[in-house]
Amino acid sequence: EDQNVEVQVVDAMDKVFGAHPGFRAFHAKGIVVEGTFVGSPQGAALSQAKVFDGTSIPVTIRFSNNGGLPTVPDGSADANPHGMAIKFHLPDGSETDMVTNSLKFFPVSTASDLRDLFEAIAASPEGAPKPTKFEQFVAAHPKVGPAFATAATPSSFAAEEYHGLNAFVLVNSRGERQAVRYLIVPERVAHIEASAAAARGPNYLMDEIPDRLARGPVIFHLKAQISEPSDITNDPSQPWPETRKVEELGVITITNSVSNSAEAQKELLYLPGRIIEGIELSDDPMVSIRDGAYAVSFSRRSQ
Ligand code: HEM
Numbered sequence: 001e002d003q004n005v006e007v008q009v010v011d012a013m014d015k016v017f018g019a020h021p022g023f024r025a026f027h028a029k030g031i032v033v034e035g036t037f038v039g040s041p042q043g044a045a046l047s048q049a050k051v052f053d054g055t056s057i058p059v060t061i062r063f064s065n066n067g068g069l070p071t072v073p074d075g076s077a078d079a080n081p082h083g084m085a086i087k088f089h090l091p092d093g094s095e096t097d098m099v100t101n102s103l104k105f106f107p108v109s110t111a112s113d114l115r116d117l118f119e120a121i122a123a124s125p126e127g128a129p130k131p132t133k134f135e136q137f138v139a140a141h142p143k144v145g146p147a148f149a150t151a152a153t154p155s156s157f158a159a160e161e162y163h164g165l166n167a168f169v170l171v172n173s174r175g176e177r178q179a180v181r182y183l184i185v186p187e188r189v190a191h192i193e194a195s196a197a198a199a200r201g202p203n204y205l206m207d208e209i210p211d212r213l214a215r216g217p218v219i220f221h222l223k224a225q226i227s228e229p230s231d232i233t234n235d236p237s238q239p240w241p242e243t244r245k246v247e248e249l250g251v252i253t254i255t256n257s258v259s260n261s262a263e264a265q266k267e268l269l270y271l272p273g274r275i276i277e278g279i280e281l282s283d284d285p286m287v288s289i290r291d292g293a294y295a296v297s298f299s300r301r302s303q
Pocket of ligand 1: 082165166236
C-alpha cells in the first residue's frame, strides 16, 4: 500500500462529495443512540475480552447513511449501504469499537483500490466520454457491482443487518485464536422499495428511530461468523461460505436516543481498529489504514 493512502482516500472522497465542514468525509449523515451490551457464554469462550464477560456494558451507537453528503435523502440508493458503529465503554474506562455496514461483502480488496474507485467516480461526471473512468474501474474490479447489489433500503435502522466485513481474531483465556467476521442481526430485517422510501420523506430513518425508542428498546444480536483455516482473512471482498458456523457473542439493547445527536456525533470518533485484549487484528491491512483515514477525517471535521 502507498504510504499516504489514508490521506489520499479522504481527499478522493472530498472530490466526489465536496468538503462539508463539521461533517464526516464518509457516512456524513447519522444519528446517535445509546444502550447496553451483554456478552454471551459463547462469546466468553471465544474471547477473553472484557466486553464479552457477561456484565452489562454501556454502548454509544451511531447509525448512518452512506456517502459524504450530510443531506442525502435516507431512502436514496446513494444512502446505501447504511452504517452501524458501536462504541463499548468498559468499566476500566477503556473503549473498543466496531464499525459495520449493510453490505454482505466489500466492493474492493484494498484501501488503494477504494481510493482509485473514488478517483474514478470523481473523474466520471455526467456526459463524460464513454467508457467512463468509473465504467473502466468496475470492469476491472468484478466485485464492485455484486457488492453494491447486496445493499437495500431498510424500513428502519432497527430492521437492517450489518456486517463487519474485515476479519478480526478472537483470543480466549487458553490462548486459542479464531478468525471471525462480525454480524449484527436485528429481530427482523425489512427492506422497502425506493418509491416507498421516497414517500416517507428525506429523513425517515433519522426520524423513525427516536420514535421507535420512545415506545421500547431495540434489540440486535452480535454474532461472529467462524472461519475455517482455508478462508481468506485479508480480503473483505471475498465472502466466506454461507455454511460457516455463526456463534452468538451477545445482545445489544438500544434504549434511548440522545437529545443532542448533532453535537454528539461531531465529538464521536469510531475506529475499526480500536480493540482490547482478547481481540486482535487479522492479516488484513485495511483495518489499520481505515483507522488512519478516519483520524484524518476526524481532524478535518473538528477544525
Ligand atoms: C479502506 C477502506 C475504508 C476507508 C478508507 C474508509 C473511510 C472512512 C472514513 C474516512 C470515514 C469517516 C470517519 C470519521 O470522520 O469519523 C468512514 C466512516 C465510516 N465507515 Fe468507512 N472506510 C473504509 C471501509 C469501511 C468498511 C469495510 C466499513 C464497514 C464494514 C465501513 C463503514 C463505515 C461506517 C459505518 C462509517 C461511519 C462511522 C461513524 O458513524 O462514525 N467503512 N469511513
